[in-house]
Amino acid sequence: MEEHNAVSFMRLLSDESTHSSLSTDSCEYYQTEIFDQLPSTQQNRQGFSDVCETYQGSQELGEKLSNGPLSRGPRDRASMQPLKNLAMCIQAKRDARDRRKMEISNVGFWESWRQSQSINRKRVWAQMGEVLSGLLPWQHTLHTIEGRFGVGVKSYFVFLRYLIYLNLLHCALIWGFILGPTTFYGRRNGSEPLRFGGNDSVLDFLLGSGYLDRSPVFYGFYTRGSLNLPCLNTPLLYFAGILTILFLSLIMVVRRTTVGYKHTWMLGKRYSMNVSYKIFCGWDFTIQDPSSATLKSSFIRNELKLLLEEQNFSLREAQRTLGQRVRLYLLRFILNVLIVSLLGGAFYLIYTATVRSQNDNGNRDYHLLVRLFLQYLPPITITFVNLVLPHMFRKISSFEDYSFTTQVNATLVRSIFLKLASLGIYLFFLFTKTTHQECRENQFGREMYKLCIFNFLATFCNAFLLNYPRKLVQEKNPTSSLARLLGKQRFLIPFNVLDLVYSQTVSWVGIYYCPLLPLIGIVTLVLTFYIKKFTVLRCCVAEQRMFRASSSSVLFHFMLLLGLFMAATTVGVNIYQVRMDNTSLCGPFANGETVFNVTGVCVDSLPSLAQSTLRYLASEAFALPLILTEVIILTSYVSRGRANQRAIERLKDMLVMTSSDKRFLVKQHTTLLKHKKDTHRINSAAIREDAPLSCCEDPPPPM
Secondary structure, three states, rough: OHHHHHHHHHHHOOOHHHOOOOOHHHHHHHHHHHHHHHHHOOOOOOOOOOHHHHHHHHHHHHHHHHHHOOOHHHOOOOOHHHHHHOOOOOOHHHHHHHHHHHHHHHHOHHHHHHHHHHHHHHHHHHHHHHHHHHOOOOOOHHHHHHHOOOOOHHHHHHHHHHHHHHHHHHHHHHHHHHHHHHHHHHHOOOOEEEEOOOOOOOOOHHHHOOHHHHOOOHHOOOOOOOOOOOOHHHHHHHHHHHHHHHHHHHHHHHHHHHHHHHHHHHHOOOOOOOHHHHOOOOOOOOOOHHHHHHHHHHHHHHHHHHHHHHHHHHHHOOOOOHHHHHHHHHHHHHHHHHHHHHHHHHHHHHHHHHHHHHHHOOOOOOOOHHHHHOOOHHHHHHHHHHHHHHHHHHHHHHHOOOHHHHHHHHHHHHHHHHHHHHHHHHHHHHHHHHHOEEEEEEEHHHHHHHHHHHHHHHHHHHHHHHHHHHHHHHHHOOHHHHHHOOOOEEEHHHHHHHHHHHHHHHHHOOOOOOOHHHHHHHHHHHHHHHHHHHHHHOOOOOOOOOOHHHHHHHHHHHHHHHHHHHHHHHHHHHHHHHHHHHHOOOOOOOOOHHHHHHHHHHOOOHHHHHHHHHHHOOOOOOOHHHHHHHHHHHHEEEEEHHHHHHHHHHHHHHHHHHHHHHHHHHHHHHHHHHHHHHHHHHHHHHHHHHHHHHOOOOOOOOO
């Protein structure tokens, strides 16, 4: 091994240095001395033991792969992967293929068959994954939007598609728990048949009254039918369906939030993507279509814009003086006070509109259109506030001197607080001002229905009555004063995402009072997708400043999680208020029934062991082991995360030391070559000095 190392070391020298008088022993001694002087050797190796063990294990694995058959341990998983998935050059992949053939020839028939089948299964699963990903709806549209407008705009449409999937799941659960049993087992005797009456009109589909109020859209339609068992009846199925929807929504949203946060944590400040990697390794060489190549180049250009923008802001932030920082913090404080004042004014305006709508709702002296306007006054006010204030927040955030990504996220946080708080205030006044003369659950459902419908109407009008005429003005008269005043239109991601979060929150809040609201949400979301697609591709231009979609995606789902908590709180408050006041006059929990009474009857009908188990799970005694279990699980995850973080930091330090070793070896090699050249030059000079002396010697005497 030492001789081999010596030969390798000699190959690093130049042709001139190979003629030196340096012996093999001196080379070995010098090489050993160089290795002792490496920065990684002199570095304190305490804390790198586990990483070194991992590295030694990988070396042993390499020796096993090169000398013997494949082992069945977890370390040889990379050898079972397809060659195209390995990060190797072509020659290395060829060598790996030849080595695998030799290993297969050394093992038995059964082992080689098992390995080939494992590779074929992985290949089939990979092909199936590619086929299924191609079947996703709007996949080509998303690629087009990504290439022209960046990942941020694409993340909005991906988020919208995710909400469609979520509402599809809600519709399936509603059919299985609520609508299906009611369809098959019917309602209670004496229920009015569903038919279009003489007093019904088309406006009922806008107001949620009349025919629609008696339909399966709202809470009051679902009553006890022939399915009337103690633990299997319409009230329990209704409550179980709503609870399942909220619980599954919580799991899915939390999962998406945590996964996105993990990716953001790994690819955030702890990971820096090199510009050379984006330029030289970011291209997809499988592209053959010229349009696809144009989209890919646009995508790379947008990524480079984002990277340069962030680096420029980091440089400016690092060069701030103490006085500049103090002035900046004072300015931010004043701007935040202004934002709080705007929020207070918006909440008071919503309160005034809600009170006016509730007081004049039953007045029949007004014209039909006036009554329609008064009933839609709270949704109009909420939509107006949510349309104007976010633009003001965006202008204010531009004076706070944040990075572009931080400006977008700050605008998102402030605007979603505005939307959720305005919806919360509206619900509070609905709870306090609603009369108990009729089905109050249907009243709440109608209000949520009107909010959902008006939100979609606002999206439609904004696209075809504002954005498209603005684009026509830009195209027909680009040099006019009006075109210059309007400017180029860009797709503002924060405000469009806010509309999605707001609509989904309304759907969750009203799902208890309007079970078919997710179905209405699917229709409106699909139409919104095509409306926004038309707006982006036809009316908008690409943003000059990009922001990362990973952190924004996490913020999207976190805001969605806040909306889900708000919906769960609303349902819980309604159930508690019905229990205290006993005011439910319609629906599955009519005639003095509540959720607690129905569940109590179901528990009493169960066997004694099941009763004791359920009562223990609902008691305070179960809280202690539950909290201890949660603490243990969280502690294990936190410990694992910290261990992974330490391992990542150690691996980074090892990479730094490796680069230091390379620089040190290059420096030493350059010094050695320089020393060789100097020695050769000295020897040549000495030979030239000895040459005249030999010429001056007396010639030998003639014979």
